[in-house]
Amino acid sequence: MWSLLLAGTLGLLAGVLAGLFGVGGGILFVPTLTLVLGLTQIHAEASSLLAILPTVAAGAWRQQRYGHIRWRPALVLGAAAIVGVEAGVQIAEALPEHALRRLFGVLMLVVAAQLAWRSRRPSSYAS
Amino acid sequence: MRLVAIGVLAGLFSALFGVGGGIVVVPLLILLARYDERPAMATSLAAIGVIALVGAVTYALHGELKPGAAAVVGLPAAAGAVFGAVIQQRVPTRALSLGFSALLAVIAVWLLV
Numbered sequence: 235m236w237s238l239l240l241a242g243t244l245g246l247l248a249g250v251l252a253g254l255f256g257v258g259g260g261i262l263f264v265p266t267l268t269l270v271l272g273l274t275q276i277h278a279e280a281s282s283l284l285a286i287l288p289t290v291a292a293g294a295w296r297q298q299r300y301g302h303i304r305w306r307p308a309l310v311l312g313a314a315a316i317v318g319v320e321a322g323v324q325i326a327e328a329l330p331e332h333a334l335r336r337l338f339g340v341l342m343l344v345v346a347a348q349l350a351w352r353s354r355r356p357s358s359y360a361s
Numbered sequence: 362m363r364l365v366a367i368g369v370l371a372g373l374f375s376a377l378f379g380v381g382g383g384i385v386v387v388p389l390l391i392l393l394a395r396y397d398e399r400p401a402m403a404t405s406l407a408a409i410g411v412i413a414l415v416g417a418v419t420y421a422l423h424g425e426l427k428p429g430a431a432a433v434v435g436l437p438a439a440a441g442a443v444f445g446a447v448i449q450q451r452v453p454t455r456a457l458s459l460g461f462s463a464l465l466a467v468i469a470v471w472l473l474v
Contacts, residue, residue: 238433245434249441254449255461256402258381258409259442261468263434271430279378280420281427285435286381286413293442294406300450302403307394311368311404312411315382318372319416326377334377339472345388346465352392353458 241270245285253293258286363394372412381409384468387461398454398461 244266248259260282267278267285297303326334367389371382383405390401420426449457 241430241433242437246437246441248434249438249443250445250448251441251464252383252406252438253442253445253447254402254452255383255445255457255464256387256405257383257464258406258413259438260375260380260413261378261384263438264378264380266434267427267430271433273427273430277425277427277430280417280423280425281431282380283413283416283420284426284428284431285438286409287417288435288439289442290381290406290410290413292439293446294403294410296443296446297403297406300399300403300446302399303407304400304404305407307364308404308407309411310364311371311386311408312415314365314368315372315375315408315412316415318369318374319376319412320372321369322373322376325373335472338374338377339469342384342465342469342472345392346462346469348392349388349458349465350462353455353462 237270237272241266244270249289249292252289253296256293259289260286367393368408371408375412375416381413383409384465388465391458398457399449402449402457402461 244262248262251257251262252259263282263285264278267273267281268275273281294303367386370389371385374385375382386405386408387401390396390404391398396404417426
């Protein structure tokens with residue numbers, strides 16, 4: 235009972251992050267599903283993708299009303315990502331996981347720093 | 362062309378870590394495709410929908426889905442997402458960008474340790 239409540243609360247929090255920042259929430263769903271609900275990693279990753287669907291549907295519905303969604307680029311991104319998913323599966327089998335984690339971790343720090351730096355000065359291409 | 366590259370990267374990340382890939386799509390749309398924060402985040406949501414749908418169907422065919430567990434986190438998350446999107450309209454772009462940077466940094470540290 236408590237674990238369901240905790241999982242639901244973490245889900246709600248993931249949803250707020252999803253709506254606020256335009257991410258799916260999977261980064262919080264996967265640990266919630268494994269650590270709180272006791273799913274295996276593979277079941278958690280699969281079920282996380284399913285949980286993302288109502289989350290992004292609700293978020294996109296709001297964003298559509300605000301007029302922020304560009305549908306054609308979104309579809310191009312989605313279609314290209316499917317190619318990436320296939321490649322990702324191959325790479326995941328070829329490279330050790332900790333190397334991948336390190337690589338993505340470093341990349342993200344660089345991107346975070348760039349974004350933070352960019353927001354320090356007034357944007358020259360703001361709409 | 363840039364969109365295709367961003368999409369492929371997001372798909373890679375998605376497959377490797379079992380997430381939707383928005384964490385990759387948003388900053389790359391802002392930095393590479395020159396999107397403003399709000400359109401980048403909204404467009405990312407729609408793109409994740411496509412990625413997650415294909416991923417979920419693939420896993421469903423392999424019988425790996427746990428719909429009950431997905432509903433426990435996914436349904437509260439849908440309510441949270443509406444709330445998050447409403448807040449997003451009221452937060453200044455700069456704060457949004459800094460907040461997202463902080464989120465990225467936290468995830469980066471989590472990946473590194």
